[in-house]
Amino acid sequence: MSGELRRRIRVILPAFIRLLIVAAVALAVGAGFGTEAALWVALGMLGAFFALHLHYLSLLGAWLEQPSLSSIPGGWGSWTEVFNRLYKTRRASEISARRLEENEARFRRTISALPEGIVLVDAALQIEWCNPVAEQHFGIRLQADQGLRITNLVRDPAFIAYMTSNAFDEPLLLRPLANPTLALSVRVIEFEPARSIIMTRDVTQAERLDAMRRDFVANVSHELRTPLTVVNGFLETLLDAQPPLDELRQRHLRLMQEQASRMSRLVEDLLMLSRLEAEETPLVDDDVDVPALVAELEAEARALSAGRHDIASHAEPMRVRGSRDELRSAFGNLMSNAIRYTPSGGRITLAWRAQDGGAVFEVTDTGIGIAAEHLPRLTERFYRVDRSRSRETGGTGLGLAIVKHVLMRHQGRLLIESEVGRGSNFRAWLPAARLRAADEHAPLKRAA
Numbered sequence: 001m002s003g004e005l006r007r008r009i010r011v012i013l014p015a016f017i018r019l020l021i022v023a024a025v026a027l028a029v030g031a032g033f034g035t036e037a038a039l040w041v042a043l044g045m046l047g048a049f050f051a052l053h054l055h056y057l058s059l060l061g062a063w064l065e066q067p068s069l070s071s072i073p074g075g076w077g078s079w080t081e082v083f084n085r086l087y088k089t090r091r092a093s094e095i096s097a098r099r100l101e102e103n104e105a106r107f108r109r110t111i112s113a114l115p116e117g118i119v120l121v122d123a124a125l126q127i128e129w130c131n132p133v134a135e136q137h138f139g140i141r142l143q144a145d146q147g148l149r150i151t152n153l154v155r156d157p158a159f160i161a162y163m164t165s166n167a168f169d170e171p172l173l174l175r176p177l178a179n180p181t182l183a184l185s186v187r188v189i190e191f192e193p194a195r196s197i198i199m200t201r202d203v204t205q206a207e208r209l210d211a212m213r214r215d216f217v218a219n220v221s222h223e224l225r226t227p228l229t230v231v232n233g234f235l236e237t238l239l240d241a242q243p244p245l246d247e248l249r250q251r252h253l254r255l256m257q258e259q260a261s262r263m264s265r266l267v268e269d270l271l272m273l274s275r276l277e278a279e280e281t282p283l284v285d286d287d288v289d290v291p292a293l294v295a296e297l298e299a300e301a302r303a304l305s306a307g308r309h310d311i312a313s314h315a316e317p318m319r320v321r322g323s324r325d326e327l328r329s330a331f332g333n334l335m336s337n338a339i340r341y342t343p344s345g346g347r348i349t350l351a352w353r354a355q356d357g358g359a360v361f362e363v364t365d366t367g368i369g370i371a372a373e374h375l376p377r378l379t380e381r382f383y384r385v386d387r388s389r390s391r392e393t394g395g396t397g398l399g400l401a402i403v404k405h406v407l408m409r410h411q412g413r414l415l416i417e418s419e420v421g422r423g424s425n426f427r428a429w430l431p432a433a434r435l436r437a438a439d440e441h442a443p444l445k446r447a448a
């Protein structure tokens, strides 16, 4: 017999036994006093049972209105079993609800103790919950602001743009309008299709140190500029002296001149990097004619190559909104790297074309290539695969760091593919938002 059937029988059995008793009493009365008396007695007993069931039914109804363990009614007959079961079910659900509440409270206490700010938001960015650190970071109050959109409370344009961008690979560095002395690193973690966690970390101290480092490098570079100009000037004067210096001295002076101009390049690159990193340097909004820039870079490449390479370029007629000087510097670095790291006889192609909804400036060479393990570190300052080769070819080790910063300022990305001995492909990708409507020219094609 299955458990379910047994349980049903247990509920029905008392009522069934009572029916049998009624029948037995009616039969006994019938035998002594006739059928009519038996029917009256049976009717009376059934009426009494019916009234009893109605009474318990009303008790059950009343209890269901406000179910609690303490007020569960006691029963009689089948109702004892019914109320017993209700009691057990209610007790089990109250225990699991209490356990759930305890778990949730413990979870919230744990999150509240984190040094990071945590805000739980739904798909519409409405606040579901946040910890006290997040309240402090964003200047919000959970009690008052629960259910409100976080972008209506934290009105910083950078924050609103970030939260609506759906591009959360990189954290946002935020100086909240409400508390500009604070530097926050904001991350968004999408953990359910319709819910996200906003995490904030106080990076004020780290930012202050970073700013000090940047200022120091910028100041030193700036201070070195003038002495270097003077040294370079005098070296040139000495080399042009009449009557000319003897051969050995001239060779020494030329070596000095080479090193001095390397230092000047280094200083210029360092200054450029600190300008790019300084938050207060706004991005200018030039209308950049990239095809014209590509043509300029191609001419420059030919001059740098001095006939050692086969150079070609093609550009689609797309313009860009951004800083012409910065883009020129970034694209120029990619081009000059290709020349410097491609042996004579190699081929170098510059291209400007549409890609992935945006546009890409691409430099492809058939040069020495780069082993895969170096690729993730190439944009670090002073990271070189081969230090002496970089130096020989006049490199500063800062070129790709500049490229990365320029692209970041234009919401772009640098993509690198390379194979040792076969060549490299560097792509500076810019998003659709940076593109200007196409001009009237057809794609222009040129070959070496």
Ligand code: ADP
Binding pocket: 333, 337, 338, 341, 342, 365, 367, 368, 369, 370, 378, 379, 383, 384, 385, 386, 390, 391, 394, 395, 396, 397, 398, 399, 400, 401, 424
């Ligand atoms: P550098 O001034 O040394 O060229 P960069 O930051 O421009 O510094 O480049 C970093 C390193 O990346 C270089 O030292 C070189 O090893 C490698 N590299 C860059 N571009 C290329 C390329 N087109 N082919 C091969 N290696 C390259």
